[in-house]
Amino acid sequence: MSLPLTTGAVPDALSVWPASAGHAPGGDLSVASVPLAEAADRFGTPLYVLDEDDFRGRCRTYTAAFPEADVVYAAKAFLCRAVATWVRAEGLGLDVCSAGELELAVATGFPPDRIVMHGNAKTPEDLRTAVRLGVGRIVIDNSAEIARLATLVARHDRQQVLLRVVPGVVAGAHRSVRTGTDDQKFGVSVADGSAQHAVERILGQPRLELVGLHCHIGSQVTEIRPYLVALRRLVGLLARIRDQHGVVLPQLDLGGGHAVAYRPGDRALDITALAARVRAELADGCRRSGLPLPRLTVEPGRAIAGPAAVAVYRVLAVKHTGGRVLVAVDGGMSDNPRPALYGVRYAPALVGRASAAAPTRVTVVGRYCEAGDVLAEDVTLPGDVRPGDLLAVPVAGAYQLSMASSYTMVGRPPVIAVANGRARLLIRRESAADLRLRDVGV
Numbered sequence: 001m002s003l004p005l006t007t008g009a010v011p012d013a014l015s016v017w018p019a020s021a022g023h024a025p026g027g028d029l030s031v032a033s034v035p036l037a038e039a040a041d042r043f044g045t046p047l048y049v050l051d052e053d054d055f056r057g058r059c060r061t062y063t064a065a066f067p068e069a070d071v072v073y074a075a076k077a078f079l080c081r082a083v084a085t086w087v088r089a090e091g092l093g094l095d096v097c098s099a100g101e102l103e104l105a106v107a108t109g110f111p112p113d114r115i116v117m118h119g120n121a122k123t124p125e126d127l128r129t130a131v132r133l134g135v136g137r138i139v140i141d142n143s144a145e146i147a148r149l150a151t152l153v154a155r156h157d158r159q160q161v162l163l164r165v166v167p168g169v170v171a172g173a174h175r176s177v178r179t180g181t182d183d184q185k186f187g188v189s190v191a192d193g194s195a196q197h198a199v200e201r202i203l204g205q206p207r208l209e210l211v212g213l214h215c216h217i218g219s220q221v222t223e224i225r226p227y228l229v230a231l232r233r234l235v236g237l238l239a240r241i242r243d244q245h246g247v248v249l250p251q252l253d254l255g256g257g258h259a260v261a262y263r264p265g266d267r268a269l270d271i272t273a274l275a276a277r278v279r280a281e282l283a284d285g286c287r288r289s290g291l292p293l294p295r296l297t298v299e300p301g302r303a304i305a306g307p308a309a310v311a312v313y314r315v316l317a318v319k320h321t322g323g324r325v326l327v328a329v330d331g332g333m334s335d336n337p338r339p340a341l342y343g344v345r346y347a348p349a350l351v352g353r354a355s356a357a358a359p360t361r362v363t364v365v366g367r368y369c370e371a372g373d374v375l376a377e378d379v380t381l382p383g384d385v386r387p388g389d390l391l392a393v394p395v396a397g398a399y400q401l402s403m404a405s406s407y408t409m410v411g412r413p414p415v416i417a418v419a420n421g422r423a424r425l426l427i428r429r430e431s432a433a434d435l436r437l438r439d440v441g442v
């Protein structure tokens, strides 16, 4: 039975932990009433613990906030068979960006017509698989893709497509995840006329049915305003397409990118407020342009998967050096490259035991062979943190395991689902044998 968090070794700020997090006997922390130390003993570390009810609850937050829209979970944040099953059961669609994600989802029974396929450089294999499996919508990114896709569609068929346009909006937490401006690789520009040109070419392909426009302005976007600016520009383009071609496109896809808090006090995007403002802006823009309301799609990834999981590591060494305390754990940049890639700050906590020691400033580093392998720079942990301890890092569910590598031949960690006091293995740990299997030369 878990109790609400108070103070002590475990964090007193609940905000960034799964809603089910609480105290467990011995000073441990539990998620969905599963003590993390028990899970670490049973499944080993590093370990990813995914709270099923939290994940599904976040799906429901979206369907409640956007009842009139298609909510499509962005698989790239994290996908496995269980996740595809939960997403489907909660009534969401799925955004995939490779044949691999697509085939996994369809193998679980995910209805292909609820799947949207993305990608700035879809391979022939991606496109063939999408057409073969009957994906609902394919998002065309560039003009080279138009004829390439059309030739894959059978003569009597029509593939529904959206066109990804660049609305000219700067948003997102880091240069690498800002996708709303003309100087990046995704989509066709509204500003320079390429979008209108691509529309014309798609309309000229009898095997493609252009159903709408798509944009994704960036990721970890903390403000509502950039979405409204993008929406206004997309509605403007819908009106120009109607005027030029006499075609009223029935859909708009606003992408994802909704920010979550990684540390207490970080700013997150309020989904309900976003939905209300988007709805009002869309109604207003369409009324002024004399357009019917298009059906909206949103594509959240991080805001569903991120806060639902916790990563658990074992401390292997504590080193006092250069005036700093370095706490080295058994994972690092290969299971979570985000601090190294985007400078993201996390808030790890000591779990598994109580500590009355005064808090001290430490840097949590990984086990990989480079100095940049830092998981959490300058954070507070109890001063008696020592080898053998467990550290848990919240908000570990998005873009960690999906971007994980097996750097230095260390296998990727397992994922367990926790629900109602029970833990079950979703993805097993990658073994040395798994890695050796691919090595088929001499």
Ligand code: LLP
Binding pocket: 074, 076, 077, 095, 118, 177, 216, 218, 219, 220, 255, 256, 257, 258, 299, 300, 301, 302, 303, 338, 342, 398, 399, 403
């Ligand atoms: N739709 C499209 C077309 C996307 O490209 C993405 C993310 C999403 C939806 C979902 O965005 P989300 O709601 O998860 O922010 N690896 C980076 C994030 C890359 C995002 C890529 N595209 C990170 O760890 O922050």
